[in-house]
Amino acid sequence: MYRYDEFDHKIVTDRVNQFRGQVNRRISGELSEDAFKPLRLMNGVYLQLHAYMLRVAIPYGTVSSKQMRMLAHIARKYDRGYGHFTTRQNIQYNWPALDRIPDLLEELASVEMHAIQTSGNCIRNVTADQYAGAIADEIEDPRIISEIIRQWSTFHPEFSYLPRKFKIAVTGHENDRAAIKLHDIGIVIVRNDKGETGYEVHVGGGQGRSPFIAKKLTNFVPAEKLLAYLEAVMRVYNMLGRRDNSYKARIKILVHETGETEMRRLVDEEFERIDASQMLSLPEAELDRISAYFAPPNYENLPAQSEVFEAAKGSNADFNHWVKTNLVPHKTPGYGIINISLKPIGGIPGDATDVQMDIIADLAERYALDEVRVTHEQNLVLPHVKLDEAKEVYDILCAHDLATPNIGLISDTIACPGLDYCNLANARSIPLAQEISTHFADLDKQYDIGELKIKISGCINACGHHHVGHIGILGVDKKGTEFYQISLGGSADEQASLGDITGQAFTEDKVVDAVDTIVETYLNLRQPEERFLDTYRRVGMSPFKEQLYAD
Amino acid sequence: MAQHSSKGARFQAVTANRLNDGEVVYFKDNGWIENFAEAEIADGQEAAEALLTRASPDNMEAFILDPYLFEVSESEDGFTPVSVRENIRAKGPTVRTDLGKQAEAG
Numbered sequence: 317m318y319r320y321d322e323f324d325h326k327i328v329t330d331r332v333n334q335f336r337g338q339v340n341r342r343i344s345g346e347l348s349e350d351a352f353k354p355l356r357l358m359n360g361v362y363l364q365l366h367a368y369m370l371r372v373a374i375p376y377g378t379v380s381s382k383q384m385r386m387l388a389h390i391a392r393k394y395d396r397g398y399g400h401f402t403t404r405q406n407i408q409y410n411w412p413a414l415d416r417i418p419d420l421l422e423e424l425a426s427v428e429m430h431a432i433q434t435s436g437n438c439i440r441n442v443t444a445d446q447y448a449g450a451i452a453d454e455i456e457d458p459r460i461i462s463e464i465i466r467q468w469s470t471f472h473p474e475f476s477y478l479p480r481k482f483k484i485a486v487t488g489h490e491n492d493r494a495a496i497k498l499h500d501i502g503i504v505i506v507r508n509d510k511g512e513t514g515y516e517v518h519v520g521g522g523q524g525r526s527p528f529i530a531k532k533l534t535n536f537v538p539a540e541k542l543l544a545y546l547e548a549v550m551r552v553y554n555m556l557g558r559r560d561n562s563y564k565a566r567i568k569i570l571v572h573e574t575g576e577t578e579m580r581r582l583v584d585e586e587f588e589r590i591d592a593s594q595m596l597s598l599p600e601a602e603l604d605r606i607s608a609y610f611a612p613p614n615y616e617n618l619p620a621q622s623e624v625f626e627a628a629k630g631s632n633a634d635f636n637h638w639v640k641t642n643l644v645p646h647k648t649p650g651y652g653i654i655n656i657s658l659k660p661i662g663g664i665p666g667d668a669t670d671v672q673m674d675i676i677a678d679l680a681e682r683y684a685l686d687e688v689r690v691t692h693e694q695n696l697v698l699p700h701v702k703l704d705e706a707k708e709v710y711d712i713l714c715a716h717d718l719a720t721p722n723i724g725l726i727s728d729t730i731a732c733p734g735l736d737y738c739n740l741a742n743a744r745s746i747p748l749a750q751e752i753s754t755h756f757a758d759l760d761k762q763y764d765i766g767e768l769k770i771k772i773s774g775c776i777n778a779c780g781h782h783h784v785g786h787i788g789i790l791g792v793d794k795k796g797t798e799f800y801q802i803s804l805g806g807s808a809d810e811q812a813s814l815g816d817i818t819g820q821a822f823t824e825d826k827v828v829d830a831v832d833t834i835v836e837t838y839l840n841l842r843q844p845e846e847r848f849l850d851t852y853r854r855v856g857m858s859p860f861k862e863q864l865y866a867d
Numbered sequence: 868m869a870q871h872s873s874k875g876a877r878f879q880a881v882t883a884n885r886l887n888d889g890e891v892v893y894f895k896d897n898g899w900i901e902n903f904a905e906a907e908i909a910d911g912q913e914a915a916e917a918l919l920t921r922a923s924p925d926n927m928e929a930f931i932l933d934p935y936l937f938e939v940s941e942s943e944d945g946f947t948p949v950s951v952r953e954n955i956r957a958k959g960p961t962v963r964t965d966l967g968k969q970a971e972a973g
Contacts, residue, residue, distance in 0.1 A: 343887060345929035363932065365956050366967050367889035396966055411966075413888040664962055735952055736960035743951070746962045795873065796938075796950030 317380055317687065318463050318609040320428045327470065328425045331432060335359045336418035343415055356414075358438075359421070360431025364739050367411045371434040372424060376444035376462040376486070377405035377690040381681035384688050386427040388673035394420045399673070401658060401666040403730060403781055404483070405443045405690040406434055410737055432470065437478045439469035439550070443485045445493045446689040449610060450699040452647040455505045456513050457610045458486040458494070461542065464598065464606055468543050475550050479557035480565035482550070483522075490810065495692055497521045497530045497812035498784060500567045501549060506536060514538045519549055519579070520571030523778035527814050528568040531576045533583055539603060541587075544596040548586035552579070613685040613700060618650025622703035635710055637759065638721040643706060652703050654684070656696040656713060657720040657728065662754045664746050665731045666694035675716050683709050693730055693769075695723065725762045726770060726835070727753035730781050734774030734791060735798070741774035743791025743798035743824075748772055751828050756835075765835055768848045771806070784808040786849050787834060788815040789827065800827050804834065804860055805852045816857050818864055830864055837863045871937035871950065872915075878941060879915040880906040880948075881922040882956065883934040891956045891968070892931065894922040899931060901968065903957040908939060908946055 320328070335355070342352040356362075360371040372387070379387070387407055391399045394416055395409040402408055412420060424430060433441045442465050444458040445451070465484060469475065475482070485494040488505040496502025502518035514536040521530030537545045553567045556574070571579050590596055629636045644653040656676060659665050668676070676696060680688045683705050684698035691697060701709055713719035722728045729752060732738065734745030749772055756762055771785030775792075782788035784806040792799045800822050803815030822830050835848075837860050842851045852860070872879055880903075881894040892899040893906035900906070909915040915936050922934045938949040948954045959967015 348929075349886075349932055363884055363889055365952070366891060366959060415887050735955060736962050741952075744955075744961065746960075750962065793952075796952070798951055 317378060318375075318459075318606070324428070325425075328428070328430045328432070331359070331430065332418060332421045332425050335421065339414060339418055354436070357435045358432075359417075360434035361414070361417060362435065362739070364410070364733075364737050365735075366737065368414055368417070369737070370409045370412050370417060370420065370431060371402070372407050372409070372429060372431050373434045373441040374405050374407060374429075374690050375466050376442055376448065376459045377446050377692075378448075378459060379688050379690070380427075381677040381686050381688070383427045383429055384673055384677035384680060386424060386429065388670040388677065390420055390423065391670040391673065393423075398667050398669045400664075400733065401668065401690050401694050401696070403692050403694060403732070403779060404434075404441060405446075405692055406441060407690070408733070410733075433466075435481075437481050438476055439465075439472065439478075439482045439484065442466050442469070443483070443494055443499075443692060445487045445489055446691040446697045447493065447644065447653055447699065448488065448689075449612065450646055450651075450653050451489055452645065453490070454488045454647070455507050456488045457607075458488040458503075458505060459610050460603075460607050461503065461505070461515070461539075462486050463609070464543070464603070465546065468546070475554060478550075478554055479559045480562060482553075482567065484546075492808075492810040492812075493691070495781070495784065495808040495812070497810075498523055498527075498781070498808055499530065500553075501546065502530050503542075508536055512538065515542050515545075517545060517549070519583075520568040521812075522566050522568040523781060523783045524566070525563050525776045526569060526572075527778070527783040528572060529812050529814065530568075531571055531579070533576075533580050540598045540600070541591055541596075543598055544590040545583075545587050547590055547596055548583050551586050552582045556582075612648075613687075615648045615651060615685075615700070616702070618648075618702065618704070620649040622650060622706075625703040625706055628707040632707075634721075635707060637763075638710060638719055639706070641721045641723045641725065642719075646700065648700070650703055652701050652706055654698040654701050654706065654709060655691075655723045656698065656718050657722055658695050658718075659722060659728050659749075659753065660717050660720050661722075661727060661757045662750050663717075665729050665749050668696075672716050672718060675712065675718070679709055679712060693728065695728070721759065722762060724767045724769070726756045726765050726768045727762060728769070729753060730769070730771040730785070732773050732775075732780035734772075734780075738774060740777060741791065742776075742793035743774050743800065745772040745774040745780055745789075745791060748789060748791075748800065748824070748827055752831055755828050755832065765839070766847050768835070769807075770831070781808060782806070783814050784812065785815060786852070787831060789831075792821055794821075798824050800824065802827075802830055802834070802864075804857065805849065807849055818857065818861055820865070833863050834860055871935055871953065873938055873949075876912075876915075876938040876949075877910065878939045878946060879909050879918070879936045880939050880946070881918055881934050881936055882906075882953070883922070883931045886930045886932060894918065894934065897921065903948070903968075904945065906939075906946075909936075 518530035773780035806815030
C-alpha cells in the first residue's frame, strides 16, 4: 500500500490546521456563511437535512486495518456509531458537529487519511477496480496510476476552480468493475501489439440530469505521457466548459456539444503542446517508486486446491452458497478474494457499524495481508485470503451480520442516502432497497433470478446510479409526495448502457409490485443461461411495459 | 431554493439549521427551538412573511443557517408538516428511528 511521504504529511496537516482556523472564525461570527460554505465544501463538509455530513476520501478504495480501525473510532467518537460507504468508494458520516470536525480530521491525518477532493469543483478522489492487484489477467494494478493521478491532481492550482466537479476512474482489467464509462475520465490499462503497457482514455461519461456514456478519445497513451494527456483534457474542459449553468457544466456536455471528433482534435492539439514541452513526462524512476508501493504482498506458496476449503464447502451448504456468490478466484494459487456484503436482507445498503468496521479491520490484519477494499457497489472486499482460512473468516463474518450471500443478486442494491438524509433528494431511496430486499429475501429465489443489479437514486443527480441499473429506480417529488420512475436495461460494466424509462412513475407502495412484475416477466421470457440484462437486450421494453401497465 | 410551501398555503412555520451542529431548529418568540410541536405557526401569507422577517435579522445569520418558510397543516393532534421532507427533518431518518429528534422524544 502507498505510504505518505513528507510532502503528503505536510499537505494534510497544513490543511487540518487551516480548516481549524476557518471553523473557529465561522463559529465566532467573523466569517459569514457565504464566505465559509466554499471552504467547508473543500474539506468534505456538507450540510444535510439533520446535521452536517463529512465525506472522507478512500483513494482508489484501499484501506489498511489501521485505517479501518480509525474509521470505526471516528464513527464511535464523533458520530452515532456507524458510517455509510458510497458509490465513490468513500465513507460518509451523517452526524458530526461542525466544531468537532477539525479534531476528527486531525485524528484521520494520523493514519494518512483526509477529506480532501471529496467535494467542490475539483478533480475528485480517484476510484479503481476493487480487485486491483488480486484478480487474474490484470494488465497492471490500477492503483499505481491512480496514486500518480492523486498526487498530480491534489490541489492542482490550474484545476481547483473547474466549471464543475470532475471524476476519474481506472481499471486494469477487461471486466470493468469501476464504471469507467460513466466517469468524466475513465482509464483502461491496455497492452499494445509490442507488449507495451499504456492507457486507453474515455472522456465525457456521467449520469445526473443528462446521462452519457463516455467517448473513447484515444486507444493508447504510453505511461510517461499519461499525465500530459490528462492535463490536456482538463485544460480543454477548463477553458471551454460551461460556467453559466451548473446542469450543463460537466465535461460530458462539452463533449456532447463539441462532438467527439472536434473534442479529440482539441485535446490532441493541447497534448502535443504539453508533450513537446516535456514538462509533464513521468520519469521512469518515479513510476517505479510508486509501483513498489503496490508490489504484490508476500503470498505463501500454496497448492491451488485447499482440502480444508473443499471439505467445508461439502459439509456446510450455507458456506457453499456464500462461496459461490461472495468469493472470487485470486490470481495466486490457494488464495481467494472475499466480498463482504453490506446489504443484509432489509438493511441499509452501504452502512457499517463501528463494531463491524473493527471486526473487518481485525479480519484484514489477521487473514487478508492487512488490506480492505471498498467497492463502488457499496460493499467491502478482503482481497487476499487463504482458501484454507476462508471458512474461519466466514464464521466471523456470520457472527456480525456480514456474510449475506448476495453479491450481484437482486438484494445487492445500490442506494443513495436519499431523502432520509440528503438535502438535495426528492424522495427516499433506502426504504425501497429494504422493501425490495425483504420481498426477495428467499435465497433460492435470488439464485434463480441470477445477476440483477437494482440501483436507486433519490433525485436526478443519480448518486445511486439509477441510469445504469439493470433495473433503475429514480425518486421524484410531486407536490411534496414521493413517486418513483423505473428504467430497465442500464449497465455500468464494459458494455455500458443507459436504462430506458418504462413509463409513468409509481407511488412508493407500488414499487415493489412493479419490480416483482418485471422479474416475473423476465423469468417467463428468459432463455437458458440468459441473465436479466441479456433477456432485456433481446426482447426490449414492450413485454415489460405491457405487464407493468396492464391495467 | 426548492419550494417548501404551495401557493395557497394557509399555515406556515419557519425552520433552519443551527450553525455549530446542523440541528434542525424552528422559530418561536424571537428565538429558536428544536421541537417542531412548539414552533410558531403563521396563519396566512402576510403573517408568514412577517414571521420570516422576524426570524431573519442580520445578526442571526451568524448562528442560524438559511431560515425558510414551509407549509404545515392542521389536524386533530395539532400541526404537522405537509411535505415528506419536512416530516423527516422534524423527526429524523425514517430508516433509523433510533436517531434524530424522534429518538430523543422517546
